[in-house]
Amino acid sequence: MGTPSSAAVAAATDLSPCTIMGAGLVGSLLALYLARRGHQVDVYERRADPRLSGAVEGRSINLALSDRGWRALEGVGISEQVREVAIPMYRRVMHDQQGRLTYQPYGRENQAIYSVSRGGLNRTLLNLTEADPRIRMHFNEHCQHVDLRARRLEMHNTLTDQEQTLPFRRLFGADGAYSAVRGAMQKTDRYEFSQSYLEYGYKELTIEAGPDGEWQLEKNALHIWPRGQYMMIALPNLDGSFNCTLFFPYEGQESFTTLETTEQVQAFFEEKFPDAVPFMPQLAEEFIQNPTGSLITVKCFPWTHKDEIVLLGDASHAIVPFYGQGMNAGFEDCSVLDSLLNQYGEDWNMVFSEFQRQRKPNADAMADLAIYNFEEMRDRVADPRFLLQKKIESKISAQYPDQWLPLYSQVTFSDTPYADAWANGQRQESIMQRLMPHIQTEADYDLPAVQEMVRQEMEKNDALSSLK
Numbered sequence: 001m002g003t004p005s006s007a008a009v010a011a012a013t014d015l016s017p018c019t020i021m022g023a024g025l026v027g028s029l030l031a032l033y034l035a036r037r038g039h040q041v042d043v044y045e046r047r048a049d050p051r052l053s054g055a056v057e058g059r060s061i062n063l064a065l066s067d068r069g070w071r072a073l074e075g076v077g078i079s080e081q082v083r084e085v086a087i088p089m090y091r092r093v094m095h096d097q098q099g100r101l102t103y104q105p106y107g108r109e110n111q112a113i114y115s116v117s118r119g120g121l122n123r124t125l126l127n128l129t130e131a132d133p134r135i136r137m138h139f140n141e142h143c144q145h146v147d148l149r150a151r152r153l154e155m156h157n158t159l160t161d162q163e164q165t166l167p168f169r170r171l172f173g174a175d176g177a178y179s180a181v182r183g184a185m186q187k188t189d190r191y192e193f194s195q196s197y198l199e200y201g202y203k204e205l206t207i208e209a210g211p212d213g214e215w216q217l218e219k220n221a222l223h224i225w226p227r228g229q230y231m232m233i234a235l236p237n238l239d240g241s242f243n244c245t246l247f248f249p250y251e252g253q254e255s256f257t258t259l260e261t262t263e264q265v266q267a268f269f270e271e272k273f274p275d276a277v278p279f280m281p282q283l284a285e286e287f288i289q290n291p292t293g294s295l296i297t298v299k300c301f302p303w304t305h306k307d308e309i310v311l312l313g314d315a316s317h318a319i320v321p322f323y324g325q326g327m328n329a330g331f332e333d334c335s336v337l338d339s340l341l342n343q344y345g346e347d348w349n350m351v352f353s354e355f356q357r358q359r360k361p362n363a364d365a366m367a368d369l370a371i372y373n374f375e376e377m378r379d380r381v382a383d384p385r386f387l388l389q390k391k392i393e394s395k396i397s398a399q400y401p402d403q404w405l406p407l408y409s410q411v412t413f414s415d416t417p418y419a420d421a422w423a424n425g426q427r428q429e430s431i432m433q434r435l436m437p438h439i440q441t442e443a444d445y446d447l448p449a450v451q452e453m454v455r456q457e458m459e460k461n462d463a464l465s466s467l468k
Contacts, residue, residue: 015039015346019153019168021143022175023047025118026313026330028125030174032076033338035134043135044155046142046175051123062235062243063121064089064222064324065114066412072331075338078128085120087236088112093221094381099275103221104381104390107406107413112220113324115235117243143175146184148305170348171309174330177298179315185305198295198320198374200230201256202247205286207279209240216279217242225273226382230254232273233377244280247295247378256292295320297367303356307349310356312337317363322374323411329366329418333359362418369411369422388442389432395445396454403458404428431457 018034020027023045031041047053065086073079090112091105106113129135144163145154153166173181177195186193210216215236217223223234223242230249234242249255259265262284269277277283298318303311313330337355344350380386390406397404407425410416416424435457438450445451 016169017042018170018172019044019166020172020174021153021179021181022173022313022315023126023129023137023139024174024176024313025122025125025327026334027172027174028122028129029072029076029331030172030312030334030337031129031135032078032125032132033334034172035129035132036076037338037341039134041135042138043129044138044141044143044153046158047139048159049126049137049139050119051126062237062245063116063118063327064235065116065121066324066328068325068415069328069331071415072328072335075335078125081128082116082121082124083114085124085238086114086116087238088114088220089222089235091221092381093218093223095223095225095273095275096382097227097272097274102382102387104387105394107409111409111413113222113412115222115237115243117237118327120238143180146171146181148184148188148309151308169308173309173311173315174313175315177296177314177318179311181309182300182311182315185302185309185311186300188305191300191302193298193300195296195298195318197297198371199250200247201250201292201294202245203256203287203292204290205232205244205246205280205283207234207242207244207276208281210279213240215240215242224377224381225276226378226380227272228379231378232276234276242279244276247374250292259287262288297371299364299367301356301360303360304352307352310337310352317359317367319363319367319370320374321370322377323366323370325366325370325411325418329363365417365419365422366411369418369425385436388439389436391442392435392439392445393428393432395442396458399454400458403462427461431461 015038017040020031020041020043023043027043027045031043034041065082070079073082089106090110091103094102094104126137129137140157140159142156142158143153144156147154151168153168154163155166156163171181173179175181185191207216217234219236225232230247232244232246234244236242251257254268259268265284265287269280269283296318297320298314298316300311300316303316312333314326317329319326319329336359337351340351340354344354393404393406397406405414407421407428410421410424411418435450435453438453439445
């Protein structure tokens with residue numbers, strides 16, 4: 001995003017102290033952005049410092065860092081440090097029930113999303129915040145109440161059992177899907193809020209590293225075991241292991257309620273995921289011991305309170321993880337907020353109102369995209385017709401690069417606003433529904449009749465795009 005403009009610096013007469021609630025990924029990155037602008041930043045986190053307390057196993061899905069996230073990290077000059085804890089994944093590898101593999105690249109050649117451990121990335125960001133003298137970190141501080149009128153925080157230290165009341169001037173709520181800051185805002189007049197859960201939970205499991213720390217599956221790929229009504233995925237870790245996540249119904253014939261004993265778990269996995277089981281020696285024990293996580297979508301409005309409070313990340317737009325964009329969207333929040341500070345200086349009222357105007361429709365679109373991609377990954381990635389359609393879309397993109405960028409690439413490898421990407425994707429899907437009945441093999445794309453249909457569709461698509 002570059003350094004602040006001279007006009008913005010000249011306008012920065014109110015470098016007020018900033019308070020961030022939440023020292024997770026978004027809160028830590030936001031602290032670096034605000035400190036870079038000269039603000040004194042206090043960050044409060046209800047949990048213990050993860051660098052001292054260690055990781056909480058079985059509670060964190062590995063994350064997929066993509067272009068939006070990288071741009072936000074580059075905005076404060078820390079992308080290279082993060083690359084040290086990231087593994088590129090260039091394609092999906094689908095495993096059917098017989099262990100056969102099919103492949104789907106994520107984008108063009110050498111385009112990748114990056115597997116990162118949530119805990120490892122959080123620790124890296126915290127080390128960077130701790131090195132900045134303008135940032136003060138406060139752990140084990142549970143926010144009990146936010147007094148909007150008096151601009152005060154009532155905090156309880158879970159280690160000392162001490163309580164204190166703290167004033168704030170600018171408060172940034174980056175405290176997750178169950179945000180205490182948003183909870184206070186929800187009590188204001190006409191506040192809109194909704195939360196919804198999938199009828200699926202998730203369970204973390206492990207594919208262990210092989211001898212000498214080697215990866216027992218293809219390292220630079222995201223692995224998917226689609227099984228119709230449920231699926232398992234695996235992302236690589238630096239130590240040679242894979243972080244596996246089973247997304248599974250809470251109830252039903254095949255569900256968490258029917259897998260209660262180690263014998264039931266082992267038998268189920270040997271039947272449904274036979275190629276993975278030999279690499280999972282602790283499977284049954286992990287399944288029984290690790291908690292079952294829920295999958296929540298949060299939507300709310302407004303995201304701001306006067307020029308004093310703004311919500312970012314999951315506090316304002318928690319989404320399910322199936323597009324790998326939750327962290328990336330939260331990081332993009334930070335870079336967008338920073339660009340608005342470049343534009344408007346310390347006119348916080350303008351910055352906050354413009355921030356929510358820009359980000360709210362995109363966050364809502366991303367929530368819908370995440371549900372859409374869950375259904376695609378679970379139900380369609382093993383379908384030969386679906387895989388053929390994706391190959392045809394790649395051919396259209398290669399032939400008409402200025403007119404067709406696949407939906408996944410718009411979301412993952414561009415800075416196209418999420419709402420625009422979703423609208424474009426729906427229009428593209430309509431085109432593919434008209435084309436695919438005329439295409440039975442990849443070679444059919446080159447038939448003169450099909451080429452003429454594609455040309456006409458591109459002309460119509462251009463005309464629609466020009467009307468936007």
